[in-house]
């Protein structure tokens with residue numbers, strides 16, 4: 094019997110023949126926490142009586158969610174995390190370095206790795222062929238100490254991608270469309286595996302956007318093969334040696350096969366307050382927005398900023414719409430400055446926020462007011478997500494968000510050129 | 511070991527209760543102060559939840575049972591979500607389906623989550639839950655339900671009262 098990507102990686106890392114449905118204990122190659130889940134993880138690690146990390150160099154603390162900290166309690170949490178790094182010798186990425194998932198993609202994830210993060214969007218690294226998944230503080234605390242965890246090997250859905258994106262349509266529109274099809278719980282406990290002819294043209298930036306949102310359909314992982322594009326990305330970041338080809342077997346067994354023809358897609362939106370509440374932009378345009386937020390682990394990469402800068406170049410944001418832009422990492426910010434994107438964005442009226450999660454989770458840097466509407470390139474629009482249960486969040490691609498910022502209302506990016 | 515059996519009154523919630531509903535991000539600064547954080551549990555979505563659970567405890571009715579619809583706990587990995595639910599006086603959770611991280615986190619906190627068709631269970635009903643056997647009896651309306659089985663490793667973690675006590679005892683995962 095052939096193996097899916099999930100079965101392949103978990104077989105390798107559990108030193109067994111792992112089949113969907115089995116429970117295995119697998120080695121963890123990289124474990125990380127961020128600043129809102131890390132303090133509980135550390136307290137549990139200590140409460141368990143653990144002192145040493147199994148793999149200090151493969152353990153990371155990211156200070157990205159409250160960055161810089163807006164409140165004394167969060168500043169004290171940061172102190173706790175910094176102390177833990179000093180005591181144990183693990184790595185720490187300070188405020189301003191960027192979002193955990195972006196940094197994991199740039200600097201750590203490789204095909205065939207098992208990656209555990211105490212953050213649900215850990216699935217992002219599946220773009221590089223890593224079995225990367227989010228867990229809670231207890232599970233991560235134990236993995237930090239033992240260097241392993243248990244998994245139920247997931248059944249896989251094959252998402253077969255063919256065709257090319259039409260003008261104005263991006264990876265974000267594809268994943269929103271897919272989540273609309275599958276539903277927010279449609280892939281609970283499953284692996285989404287991406288394949289098909291379209292992958293040969295699909296950049297790492299696009300793959301990261303897609304893998305990032307696998308969890309919004311309930312999936313445990315969103316996996317891409319390790320191919321030429323993975324290799325090129327790793328080489329670009331000086332990690333060419335980490336490349337290993339990784340493909341599913343031809344006779345792999347999939348619970349479902351979902352074909353998608355990219356030619357047929359159009360710009361999509363998730364409407365408040367559920368990610369699977371998906372409609373084409375054409376059916377929602379005209380809704381007035383007070384804020385546009387571009388960034389996050391979903392869409393804060395250089396390619397995203399390039400699209401946004403291109404749309405905004407020589408134009409201005411609507412006077413009644415705040416435009417907030419947060420690059421996903423320091424590296425992204427540096428490159429965006431070099432390319433002149435930041436210049437164009439600032440001229441267009443954007444407020445550039447520091448690399449990090451920024452307004453995404455509602456604790457700082459762009460909290461919404463009562464009844465305000467925000468168009469966001471993030472991955473979640475749950476009630477209260479951006480700090481106010483009376484606000485409305487529409488999820489969109491960077492192009493749709495940029496076009497909407499110009500008009501002050503939800504706008505089809507194909508109308509703004 | 512004898513079967514783990516719990517009794518309790520139902521507090522019923524709907525579908526798709528997210529971890530942002532359970533603990534809104536705007537309270538992130540309280541995450542290292544769990545008693546304070548617990549005061550805000552489900553504040554925007556089910557404002558009466560915390561006080562109902564508290565009243566049941568105070569009046570000697572014991573711990574309540576949170577009964578939800580589908581996809582309970584979707585969203586973030588914050589384990590604070592099951593922690594504050596447990597702290598509010600919930601002894602067990604029933605749902606039609608639960609998001610995987612939330613499910614695993616609740617078990618790791620020693621808080622049983624059983625999956626079954628919750629449609630017929632009424633708000634305020636009294637339930638008897640056999641966690642080990644996966645059987646539920648609605649004592650108010652007199653019907654019985656069977657629940658999905660969880661993997662043996664999860665039952666073992668639950669039996670020890672959560673992942674941390676499990677690891678303290680076994681020092682490793684035992685399959």
Ligand code: SF4
Nearest residue numbers: 214389390450453454
């Ligand atoms: S950018 Fe948003 S979704 Fe991504 S890790 Fe940060 S808070 Fe979570």
